[in-house]
Amino acid sequence: xxxxxxxxxxxxxxxxxxxxxxxxxxxxxxxxxxxxxxxxxxxxxxxxxxxxxxxxxxxxxxxxxxxxxxxxxxxxxxxxxxxxxxxxxxxxxxxxxxxxxxxxxxxxxxxxxxxxxxxxxxxxxxxxxxxxxxxxxxxxxxxxxxxxxxxxxxxxxxxxxxxxxxxxxxxxxxxxxxxxxxxxxxxxxxxxxxxxxxxxxxxxxxxxxxxxxxxxxxxxxxxxxxxx
Amino acid sequence: xxxxxxxxxxxxxxxxxxxxxxxxxxxxxxxxxxxxxxxxxxxxxxxxxxxxxxxxxxxxxxxxxxxxxxxxxxxxxxxxxxxxxxxxxxxxxxxxxxxxxxxxxxxxxxxxxxxxxxxxxxxxxxxxxxxxxxxxxxxxxxxxxxxxxxxxxxxxxxxxxxxxxxxxxxxxxxxxxxxxxxxxxxxxxxxxxxxxx
Numbered sequence: 001x002x003x004x005x006x007x008x009x010x011x012x013x014x015x016x017x018x019x020x021x022x023x024x025x026x027x028x029x030x031x032x033x034x035x036x037x038x039x040x041x042x043x044x045x046x047x048x049x050x051x052x053x054x055x056x057x058x059x060x061x062x063x064x065x066x067x068x069x070x071x072x073x074x075x076x077x078x079x080x081x082x083x084x085x086x087x088x089x090x091x092x093x094x095x096x097x098x099x100x101x102x103x104x105x106x107x108x109x110x111x112x113x114x115x116x117x118x119x120x121x122x123x124x125x126x127x128x129x130x131x132x133x134x135x136x137x138x139x140x141x142x143x144x145x146x147x148x149x150x151x152x153x154x155x156x157x158x159x160x161x162x163x164x165x166x167x168x169x170x171x172x173x174x175x176x177x178x179x180x181x182x183x184x185x186x187x188x189x190x191x192x193x194x195x196x197x198x199x200x201x202x203x204x205x206x207x208x209x210x211x212x213x214x215x216x217x218x219x220x221x222x223x224x225x226x227x228x
Numbered sequence: 229x230x231x232x233x234x235x236x237x238x239x240x241x242x243x244x245x246x247x248x249x250x251x252x253x254x255x256x257x258x259x260x261x262x263x264x265x266x267x268x269x270x271x272x273x274x275x276x277x278x279x280x281x282x283x284x285x286x287x288x289x290x291x292x293x294x295x296x297x298x299x300x301x302x303x304x305x306x307x308x309x310x311x312x313x314x315x316x317x318x319x320x321x322x323x324x325x326x327x328x329x330x331x332x333x334x335x336x337x338x339x340x341x342x343x344x345x346x347x348x349x350x351x352x353x354x355x356x357x358x359x360x361x362x363x364x365x366x367x368x369x370x371x372x373x374x375x376x377x378x379x380x381x382x383x384x385x386x387x388x389x390x391x392x393x394x395x396x397x398x399x400x401x402x403x404x405x406x407x408x409x410x411x412x413x414x415x416x417x418x419x420x421x422x423x424x425x
Contacts, residue, residue, distance in 0.1 A: 012298065014294070014295030014298060018297060037316060042318065044321075044382070044383075047318075175384055177386050
């Protein structure tokens with residue numbers, strides 16, 4: 001048995017080992033947190049989703065959609081319909097009394113700006129309902145009237161097949177949560193889709209100006225690329 | 229000899245695990261309170277009680293772990309890391325949506341509970357104060373922020389649910405603080421030599 005030095009405290013035996021273990025644990029925790037928050041820049045799913053889309057655009061999936069007139073067509077066809085337009089897209093359900101009203105007001109302002117500046121050939125507005133069971137053509141007609149939508153500028157569609165709902169929401173990263181009084185809560189934002197039907201940027205509800213500006217930029221970039 | 233803590237630990241484990249599986253899973257999917265204030269604390273409690281049940285009475289830690297966990301430092305670091313990680317709103321969302329993330333949550337929080345139990349037995353008051361002094365305010369501040377902001381932090385939960393969970397976190401942080409103070413006081417008046425550190 002080795003001689004014990006005077007003043008030696010056995011509780012400090014292997015203290016360096018403990019420090020090493022601490023350091024390893026701390027490093028592992030920091031690496032995991034760094035990865036989970038996109039380098040410490042995004043602490044919510046919503047900011048993560050936005051920075052992911054900004055880094056790598058997402059091809060918009062194709063679905064059968066139906067409009068207020070009961071006309072069915074594919075989403076891609078609708079997006080490509082009126083030439084090279086960029087689209088600002090939002091997700092709604094027409095019974096909504098809360099957040100979608102704010103979305104509706106934002107879209108009304110955007111519509112007014114687009115008409116004022118004569119941009120309707122370059123930027124379109126599209127509202128997609130994620131509640132196909134309730135939002136058939138009559139509900140869509142009603143909502144379009146209430147929002148004073150101008151069909152050449154602002155389109156409103158619902159899913160033709162209820163089964164596509166999950167895929168639509170997953171693709172755009174929308175999470176819909178049931179809320180009291182039969183309402184839904186969902187992450188509301190302005191989704192910018194370029195003329196090649198790619199989701200390229202997601203803007204906050206409060207940044208319609210920035211969204212419109214970016215829409216014009218991606219639209220012009222697309223046109224100058226395709227005419228080259 | 230059967231430890232009387234065993235059935236308590238087993239019920240905590242059963243409750244916590246049931247919340248990750250259908251049909252009770254609906255509770256943590258719909259309510260942040262059930263997720264952050266019932267299931268997560270239950271998972272930590274499972275680890276704590278389980279570790280306590282397997283430790284000899286009066287024992288302060290497991291032989292073999294002593295050299296790696298002097299003064300309880302490593303265990304506290306581990307618990308602090310796991311708790312901080314599962315307080316990030318984005319990771320809470322992931323645990324709701326992805327079964328693999330949920331499994332990681334279950335395992336890591338149980339381990340955090342084990343680590344906490346092991347460390348509290350051997351840590352001097354100063355180390356405990358440092359740990360509790362960082363973990364509990366972190367919990368409290370997150371609670372205050374969650375309850376006070378009108379921004380939805382988790383896409384998986386309604387704002388209403390977030391506010392309730394925020395208030396609950398503040399209460400939980402205060403409750404744990406009081407429990408910890410009482411335990412320390414009791415230990416200080418006891419005969420454990422470490423307490424004078």
